[in-house]
Amino acid sequence: MPDTLARLDKHGQNEARHRPLPPGAFRVHRPIRFSHTDPAGIVYFPVYFDMFNGVVEDWFTHGLNINYASLILDQRIGLPIVRAECDFVIPSRMGETLTLGILVERIGRSSIGIGITGEVAGTVRLSGRLTVVATALDNFGSIPIPSELRATLEAYRAACGA
Amino acid sequence: MPDTLARLDKHGQNEARHRPLPPGAFRVHRPIRFSHTDPAGIVYFPVYFDMFNGVVEDWFTHGLNINYASLILDQRIGLPIVRAECDFVIPSRMGETLTLGILVERIGRSSIGIGITGEVAGTVRLSGRLTVVATALDNFGSIPIPSELRATLEAYRAACGA
Amino acid sequence: MPDTLARLDKHGQNEARHRPLPPGAFRVHRPIRFSHTDPAGIVYFPVYFDMFNGVVEDWFTHGLNINYASLILDQRIGLPIVRAECDFVIPSRMGETLTLGILVERIGRSSIGIGITGEVAGTVRLSGRLTVVATALDNFGSIPIPSELRATLEAYRAACGA
Amino acid sequence: MPDTLARLDKHGQNEARHRPLPPGAFRVHRPIRFSHTDPAGIVYFPVYFDMFNGVVEDWFTHGLNINYASLILDQRIGLPIVRAECDFVIPSRMGETLTLGILVERIGRSSIGIGITGEVAGTVRLSGRLTVVATALDNFGSIPIPSELRATLEAYRAACGA
Numbered sequence: 026m027p028d029t030l031a032r033l034d035k036h037g038q039n040e041a042r043h044r045p046l047p048p049g050a051f052r053v054h055r056p057i058r059f060s061h062t063d064p065a066g067i068v069y070f071p072v073y074f075d076m077f078n079g080v081v082e083d084w085f086t087h088g089l090n091i092n093y094a095s096l097i098l099d100q101r102i103g104l105p106i107v108r109a110e111c112d113f114v115i116p117s118r119m120g121e122t123l124t125l126g127i128l129v130e131r132i133g134r135s136s137i138g139i140g141i142t143g144e145v146a147g148t149v150r151l152s153g154r155l156t157v158v159a160t161a162l163d164n165f166g167s168i169p170i171p172s173e174l175r176a177t178l179e180a181y182r183a184a185c186g187a
Numbered sequence: 188m189p190d191t192l193a194r195l196d197k198h199g200q201n202e203a204r205h206r207p208l209p210p211g212a213f214r215v216h217r218p219i220r221f222s223h224t225d226p227a228g229i230v231y232f233p234v235y236f237d238m239f240n241g242v243v244e245d246w247f248t249h250g251l252n253i254n255y256a257s258l259i260l261d262q263r264i265g266l267p268i269v270r271a272e273c274d275f276v277i278p279s280r281m282g283e284t285l286t287l288g289i290l291v292e293r294i295g296r297s298s299i300g301i302g303i304t305g306e307v308a309g310t311v312r313l314s315g316r317l318t319v320v321a322t323a324l325d326n327f328g329s330i331p332i333p334s335e336l337r338a339t340l341e342a343y344r345a346a347c348g349a
Numbered sequence: 350m351p352d353t354l355a356r357l358d359k360h361g362q363n364e365a366r367h368r369p370l371p372p373g374a375f376r377v378h379r380p381i382r383f384s385h386t387d388p389a390g391i392v393y394f395p396v397y398f399d400m401f402n403g404v405v406e407d408w409f410t411h412g413l414n415i416n417y418a419s420l421i422l423d424q425r426i427g428l429p430i431v432r433a434e435c436d437f438v439i440p441s442r443m444g445e446t447l448t449l450g451i452l453v454e455r456i457g458r459s460s461i462g463i464g465i466t467g468e469v470a471g472t473v474r475l476s477g478r479l480t481v482v483a484t485a486l487d488n489f490g491s492i493p494i495p496s497e498l499r500a501t502l503e504a505y506r507a508a509c510g511a
Numbered sequence: 512m513p514d515t516l517a518r519l520d521k522h523g524q525n526e527a528r529h530r531p532l533p534p535g536a537f538r539v540h541r542p543i544r545f546s547h548t549d550p551a552g553i554v555y556f557p558v559y560f561d562m563f564n565g566v567v568e569d570w571f572t573h574g575l576n577i578n579y580a581s582l583i584l585d586q587r588i589g590l591p592i593v594r595a596e597c598d599f600v601i602p603s604r605m606g607e608t609l610t611l612g613i614l615v616e617r618i619g620r621s622s623i624g625i626g627i628t629g630e631v632a633g634t635v636r637l638s639g640r641l642t643v644v645a646t647a648l649d650n651f652g653s654i655p656i657p658s659e660l661r662a663t664l665e666a667y668r669a670a671c672g673a
Contacts, residue, residue: 059583060393060564064259064386064443065324066584070268071236071384078233078546094606097226097545098552106232110272116327119388120580162227165278221421222402222555226548226605228422233546240384256444259383260390281550282418388583389648394592395560402557421550430556434596440651486551489602 111153213250273315375412435477537574597639
C-alpha cells in the first residue's frame, strides 16, 4: 500500500505533514495488539483515533503536567473533538510498536489544532490531526482556553521548534 | 456546542459539506447506545468512524447489491481506508437515532471518496469522508476499481443527483 | 472448534444452558461485521459482551417498553453489570447474522440474572449471562428493583415459559 | 457498590477468587482512560475483557518470553477464548491505575484456565477468568498444548506458589 499512498500524495495530499517527529515532541509507544487488527491483519482505522485520544490524555498528564482526569472531573472543562482527520500512509501489524507523537499546530481562542504522527522505526505510518474546543461541561458552551493552559501550549510548541 | 462549530465554519470549514442528504442517498438508522457515549454523555468520536465502516458495509450489501463479506473473503478484494476525516457539528446522546447517509464524492483509478452525513430529525450532526483504495488482499497492492463496481458507483452517484 | 467445546462440556459445563431460545424470548438480529472479527477471521470475544449490553438496551426499550435511556438519564437508575460470563460454543464470521435472545434467569432483591443466547440458523453459537444490579446512579448504592420493573420482568419470564 | 457485591458474595460467589495477587504473578499497569468509561463515569465492562486479551499478550511476550504475535502469525497457533467470566467487585474510574495480574488456574490437554485479577492500591476491583484452547489456525481444530509451552506454564504456576 505505500505506493498507493505515494500516488495519492501526488494528487494533493500535503506531503509536508508526513515529516518525522521533531526531537522535542512528546511521544508514547504503543504495542500493536491482536485486538487492534482486522481480518486483513492490519490495524482497523478507528483504533488509531481511539489511540489519539489516549495519547492526548498522556500528553496532558505526563507531558504538560496537567492532570487530564482532574481537568474533566474536577474543573469540569472538556476538550471535545470537533474535527478529526488522518492519512493512513503505511499499514501496521500485530507485534509492531507504534510511536505516536504530538505537535501543537494551532492555538485559537477556544480551539486547539493537535497534530499526531505515528512512526515505526522512524518511518511515518500515519499522520493525523484533532481539533478540540475548550468547553464548559456543565452547559457545553465553548470557553476561551484558560490562560495557564494557553501558556503551557505555547511553551510546548516552542520546545518542538515550531 | 453548535455555536462553537458555527464559529469554526466562519474560519474556513466547508459549509457546503454540511448539506442535508439528497433523497436518493442510501441511509441507515443507528440508535445511539449507552456504550457509544462517554462520561460527558455524548458519543465518543471514534465510535462514529466505526459506524462509518459499518454503513459502508451495509451500503455495499444492501444498497449496491455487492456482498461486502464475499468481496473480501471470496474475491480477496479489500477497500482499506487511506484517509478519514469528520466534522462533528452537533453532539449526539444516548436514546437518539442517527441517520447516516452515503454519497459518492469521487471515483478515481483505484480510490473512492465516500461522503457520510449523520443527521437527527433532518439536522446535520456530523459530516465525514472516507477515502478507500481497491486493494488485492494477497499482496496489498492497489488495483484499478473493477469495471462492474465502477459502473455501479457511477449509477449510484447519478441516482443521488450529483 | 465445536468438538473442543463438546469435550469441555463433558468436563463440567452446563449443557442445559446451550438450549435453543424459546418462542416467547425477545430477540434481535445482528450482522457480523468486518469490524467485529479478528485476524483469525472470527468475532473477537469482547465484541459479544458489547453486543449483550446493546441487546439488553433494546429489550428494555422495545421488548419491555421501558425506555432504557430515560431510565438512566431521567430516573437516574442504572443497571451496572456485576458479573458477566459467556461460553463461546462455535465461532462466528463476517457476513453471518447472529440472533441474540434474552431470558430472565433470576430476579433477586436488587439483582437480575439475564441469560443471553446467540444462534445462527437455529444452532447455538454462544451462551452467556449478565448479572445486573439496580443502582441509584447518584450514590452508586444498590436499590430494590422498582416494583413496576419487577412485575414486568416476571411477566416476561412467564411469557418465555420459565 | 462494594456492599452490593459483598451481599452477592454471601449468596454463592466464590470469595476465595477475590484474593490479592501473589508476589510472583506477572502484572501490568493500565491507566483508566476517558475512553474506557461510560456515562456513569465507570469502566464499561467489555473494556475489561479487551484489557484481559492484551494482558495475556503481554504475559506471553514479556512474562513467558513467547512472542505472541509470532505464535499466531508464524506458528499459526491461536488461543481462542472458549469461555470468559468476570466478577466486577468495585467500579473503576478515569485517572485511576489498574494493576492486572495473571494466574494459571488449570492446564488441560488443550485448554488453559487463566485467572486475571484487577487491583487498585492493593484492593481487588475485579476477578476474571479466561479459558483458552490451543488451536491450529489453519483448520481451527484443537491441538495438544505444545510441550514447551506446557513446561513454561507449569513453571509459571509454580513460581506463583500455586
